[in-house]
Amino acid sequence: MNLKLYNTMLHGLTVLEPVHPGRVGLYACGPTVYDHAHIGHARAVVAFDILVRHLLSLGLEVDYVRNFTDVDDKIIKRAQELKKPWLELAEDYIKSFNQDMAALGCLTPAHTPRATEYITQMQEDILALIGRDKAYEISGDVFFDVGSQPGYGCLSGRQLADQEAGARISVDSRKKNPADFALWKSARPGEPSWPSPWGPGRPGWHTECSAMSFRLLGPVFDIHGGGQDLVFPHHENELAQARALDRSMANIWVHNGFVNINNEKMSKSLGNSFNIKEVLKIYPPEVVRFFLVSKHYRSPLDFSEESLTESWRALERIYRTLAQIPESAAVQVEEPEDIAGFRIRYFEAMDDDLNTAQAMGVIFELVRAVNRFLKDGRLDLAVCGRRTLVDLGGHLNLWQEDPPAFLSRPRPWSGTAAQEVIETLVKSRAEARSRRDWAEADRLRAELTGLGVVVEDKAGQSTWRYA
Numbered sequence: 001m002n003l004k005l006y007n008t009m010l011h012g013l014t015v016l017e018p019v020h021p022g023r024v025g026l027y028a029c030g031p032t033v034y035d036h037a038h039i040g041h042a043r044a045v046v047a048f049d050i051l052v053r054h055l056l057s058l059g060l061e062v063d064y065v066r067n068f069t070d071v072d073d074k075i076i077k078r079a080q081e082l083k084k085p086w087l088e089l090a091e092d093y094i095k096s097f098n099q100d101m102a103a104l105g106c107l108t109p110a111h112t113p114r115a116t117e118y119i120t121q122m123q124e125d126i127l128a129l130i131g132r133d134k135a136y137e138i139s140g141d142v143f144f145d146v147g148s149q150p151g152y153g154c155l156s157g158r159q160l161a162d163q164e165a166g167a168r169i170s171v172d173s174r175k176k177n178p179a180d181f182a183l184w185k186s187a188r189p190g191e192p193s194w195p196s197p198w199g200p201g202r203p204g205w206h207t208e209c210s211a212m213s214f215r216l217l218g219p220v221f222d223i224h225g226g227g228q229d230l231v232f233p234h235h236e237n238e239l240a241q242a243r244a245l246d247r248s249m250a251n252i253w254v255h256n257g258f259v260n261i262n263n264e265k266m267s268k269s270l271g272n273s274f275n276i277k278e279v280l281k282i283y284p285p286e287v288v289r290f291f292l293v294s295k296h297y298r299s300p301l302d303f304s305e306e307s308l309t310e311s312w313r314a315l316e317r318i319y320r321t322l323a324q325i326p327e328s329a330a331v332q333v334e335e336p337e338d339i340a341g342f343r344i345r346y347f348e349a350m351d352d353d354l355n356t357a358q359a360m361g362v363i364f365e366l367v368r369a370v371n372r373f374l375k376d377g378r379l380d381l382a383v384c385g386r387r388t389l390v391d392l393g394g395h396l397n398l399w400q401e402d403p404p405a406f407l408s409r410p411r412p413w414s415g416t417a418a419q420e421v422i423e424t425l426v427k428s429r430a431e432a433r434s435r436r437d438w439a440e441a442d443r444l445r446a447e448l449t450g451l452g453v454v455v456e457d458k459a460g461q462s463t464w465r466y467a
Contacts, residue, residue: 002056002351004221004300008231008253009155013353016252017224023061025221027054027213027250029230030067030112032069033093034078036275037100039288039303040259044227046289047256047297047354049106050396051223054350057395064109065216067209068094070116071202076191086192086419087116100276103285104292105397111216115208119194122203122211125245126183126336134244138174138201138427142188144206149240154254156232181237183207206237213238214247228257228298256297261304269441274303282412287312290398296357309412314364315399316407318389320465321367323403324374325386339384342366346392356396363392407465422453422464 007014013094018024028048031041057063069075091191093382094114099167102108126142129135135144146152146160153160160179177382182204187193193200213221242249247395261274279288288344291311295301335343342362370385393399399406429444448455448464454462 001058002352003054004351005252006353008255010401011157013250015247016222018060019218019220019251020307021058023057023063024223025063025065026055026218026223027065027209027217027221028109028223028224029068029209029226029234030068031097032072032074033090034072034074034276035093038275039095039279040227041097042104042276042288043259043292043297044098044225044256045101045106046104046292046388048225048254050293050297050356051225051254051354053397054354055394059349062110063217063221064107064214065111065113066109067212068112068114069205069208070094070114070206071120072115076204078381080190091234096277100280103280104276105285107193112128113212113216115203115212117214118208118215119203121215122207123184123196124239124354125211125214127197129183129241129244132244135183135239136176137184137198140184140201141172141174141182142170142184142198143175144174144183144237144244145243146181147177149244151243152179152240153236156241158232158236178341179233181206181233183241206234206241209234210238210241210247213249214242214245217398219247219249219315221250223252223254225254242458248334255291257300259301259303261270279308283308283312284406284409286398286406287315289313291354294360297354297402299357312411316465317404318367318399319401320394321370321405322389322399323385323407325370325379325382327425336381336384337386338369338381339366339388340426342369343388343392350395359396363389366377381404422448426453426455426462426464433457433462 001018003016004013005016006012014026024066026048028044033035038121045066048064050063052064068090071086075090075250076086079089082089087458095263098108116120129144130137130142133145134148134376135142137143160177184196184198184207185204186199187200189201191202193202213224224235224238231253239249276288286312287308291308292301294311294314334399345362346359349355349362352358366385366389370382370389373379373382417438425444425448430450432440445455453464455462
């Protein structure tokens with residue numbers, strides 16, 4: 001196994017050595033479903049989708065789990081605001097999330113557990129933690145005692161003495177330590193609750209993934225992942241519970257980087273998030289997926305209209321190359337050395353912590369090579385290059401569409417009116433050429449170039465495309 005992943009626990013690369021030979025257990029933390037998915041959710045899901053696809057391409061089976069938090073303070077608050085039953089609201093947003101991720105070409109995990117489906121198992125774990133003096137109950141609330149667990153903070157690198165209550169952890173004077181977190185919350189009027197040994201209530205956020213990963217993947221599995229913001233407190237607290245119950249959890253902890261808007265982390269609380277449905281009204285799903293894959297998954301990703309437009313143009317370069325060679329010409333012959341080298345380098349990049357940025361560099365080198373083969377009349381190599389290009393794109397679930405269909409899509413930076421102007425200029429230039437008015441033809445070509453348009457003259461016909 002050559003695949004190396006950056007392990008947050010060790011602050012360095014770790015070679016993947018599956019717990020069960022030939023099969024990888026992967027748990028990725030999913031969304032809290034109180035609204036439509038935003039581009040930050042999409043980045044995490046696409047990053048782990050790429051990981052799953054790469055594992056599959058290496059001949060491994062993947063037991064992929066992604067959960068839904070379907071009961072939470074935010075869900076309850078949103079349901080109250082909308083005067084809608086909380087469970088119905090959660091169900092609606094789960095369906096919305098699944099639709100968005102399917103549109104972005106993401107695989108459906110083998111398991112998509114919901115917090116409300118594991119209440120009994122969470123209570124079993126909480127009872128076991130209390131029995132080991134790792135948790136304590138106060139007036140129907142149960143807290144994990146972080147001071148009782150050696151090594152707390154090992155994942156995030158935080159020292160317990162310096163820690164403050166993290167996200168979703170309420171400051172409570174009843175706690176032994178401000179960092180102690182809720183395993184069970186006592187019921188409040190008008191909120192959903194379940195019976196328990198401590199009275200009616202519901203689980204704390206950090207309780208669910210520890211319980212679900214153990215039931216679905218076992219006490220030790222290969223990879224646990226999520227967004228960088230989950231390292232603390234969520235994943236730190238999951239790990240503390242698991243270790244307190246003699247479970248190791250994941251051998252490798254993988255976290256994707258943030259999406260930034262104007263150099264500021266995107267989040268709903270800052271009011272600068274873009275939901276997927278809004279984005280897909282303007283940009284095709286494949287363009288959004290390409291944008292999300294274009295940078296290394298751990299790097300910050302700057303979301304903007306310009307970056308999406310750049311991704312669209314980059315995809316067009318690939319599709320234009322594919323369009324020059326009929327798919328029917330792709331005869332099945334052994335991949336020549338001139339082409340095989342690109343495949344080798346692509347997989348080397350992906351094995352190096354899923355370096356999609358480097359892999360894309362290899363892809364565009366292959367695109368240039370195929371165009372060079374065409375120019376030199378080496379159709380056999382061009383055909384083989386096309387086949388390899390499509391195959392490697394399949395590992396990323398990109399450029400699999402019919403090239404003419406993709407290239408004919410209307411672009412947001414060139415509306416119908418703009419296209420009509422371009423068509424008129426191209427027609428006028430063709431007329432100038434037919435009457436041999438070369439000065440006018442050159443002037444019109446320069447005007448079209450200024451609009452970002454390339455004109456090609458072949459066999460007496462003039463066609464155009466965006467540069």
